[in-house]
Amino acid sequence: MAEALTLGIDVGSTTSKCVILRDGTELLASSLIPAGTGTSGPGRALAAALEEAGVQRGQLAAVTATGYGRNSFDGADFVVSELSCHAAGAAALMPGVRTVVDIGGQDAKVLHVNPAGKLERFLMNDKCAAGTGRFLEVMARVLELDVSELAEMDEKATGNVTISSTCTVFAESEVISQLAKNVDLHDLVAGIHASVAVRAAGLMRRLGITEPVGMTGGVARNAGVVRALEKELGVCIAVSPLSQLAGAYGAAVYGWNKTRRDPN
């Protein structure tokens, strides 16, 4: 059987990600554009991945769309929820993982993955943006930092300023109050990370935690949040360098499984 190229695209709320796999396992190309559903992001992410792989869209055996903008992406062969895709992506990127916490731009989810790498059950955050990537973006803006600088700030923290509000807007006010008190900025960032970690940990405890545990989504790139979550739960959390691409990666794996001779 000839090699098959499958593409997964994760049209998220704040970013668009693409992954092209050869035979469902070999990473051929990937792209990440910081613009999500309803923007030029999905088209740009697709073009960038195709260019990197040096292939035309017509050469792809399957295109699978996932993420919040999955239904508005034109020309997908398959449309799958990001829950299933993050489970498949995490299982491919972190073999053996059983519990996955994914913190994305506008939601947080916890997934149980079975030994075969498939989604078994899940829980998602309720009601608000607290504990999501958007929360960190809002806080970074208040601190006049780029969200990518938060992990480094956290690393230099010696203490932890408590941020307790569960509402993003209230927490923003809390951070501003702390700034007015001239608290150490590093400790404040550590407190913000702890706040995200506590909410994610609550969600994880509700579903139950089976080790090994892995983390996906953009927030997994923030080592400060990962450390805070490990401390809160007392478990090690695996993170792949491709964690932010896990949804797109899982979508590409899904497309491969669907198009090959034996879909199981």
Place this chain on the structure above:
Amino acid sequence: MTESEEKKPAKIVLRELQDRIAQDAWDAKRRGEKVGWCASNFPQEITTAMGIPVVYPENMGAAVGAKGGGQRMCEHAEGMGYSNDLCSYSRINFAYTDLKRCEELEIPFPDFLLCCNNICNCMIKWYENLALALDVPLILIDIPHLDAVTCDADRVKYIRAQFDDCIAQLEAITGKKMDYDRLKEVMDVSQRSSRAWLRAVGYMSAEPSPFSGFDIFNNMAVACVGRGTVEAAEAFEQLADEYEALAKDGKSTFKGEEKYRILFEGIACWSNLKFTYKTLQSRGINLTASIYGPAFSFLYGSLDELMAAYSYVPNSNCFERELQLRVDDAIRNKVDGAIFHMNRSCKHWSGNLYEMERQFREKTGVPTVAFDGDQSDPRCFSEAQYETRIDALVELMEENKRKEGGA
């Protein structure tokens, strides 16, 4: 009755009956009779037997939500000073009380209020507020939360005393006397209605279910407001017969193939009913289990048993009994998954849903999903968030079916 009238489908008969009951209340009001506002699970046997017209603010809240007026009315109530943490039915009702008009639906203003807290304890404050605002008497039947599996004699005695006192108060307010022979007749008719309604919804266990489960949300209105009438009993018997015939032929009013069967937990999102329904229907998901519809049936023999029956309203029961009802319903009706509505309005119902969902999932083994929404305030619902959760549920149910099929 002409032949064409005889052929009217039960759902049309029920809708017309609901309209007629509403019109009867308006006509009575215009004649100068005393009309009441009544809680949905108040023992309607009293008012039906005494010939006292009542209307239901909860039903109005649902209808206004379904017709698109929920947000406007809720925002008006919030402008009056009511918190958006309060039930949207109550906010719609407070707004109506203030505005004295509502373009989606109006009900005659009350001369008295009948509150029963078996459906919601917070409702007492809602009705106390109304009593003050409208300067009308409030009669409360307090049904204690049932922290046991059965309602004991002391509870029955406590409820019965209030039942008798309510009759005395209504006699004084309206000038109408209770005829206890008539009460017995109404009780019998109510049993007939309840049994027929339960028989109708019982056909959800057939595969495929003979009807789209969301129909419960439409048909249950009469189970709430008119179950003590012969017309309601006949309409529900016709409905049950129709479902029986469909089930016998393997047919269904559900559009498309019934690929998945689910339990839907909680009140419908009236303001988002079309979207919540279409999202399920387009994926081949039919609602085949719900505690909500059958909740408006009360089975009893004697007056004392009637008191006990009104304490078995799901929201008035202990967690263990509540859980078992859902688990039994899910198993009987062979569901593949369950959807839990975290209804911002209904603190009582949503408060235990985290644990309810967890234990339900463990006991039934079917996948579950929870989403945020509201019964009549559309601001608490996100289409994308709902759709993502439903898609993931479908993927889990599909995988389970694949495994069961031995693929």
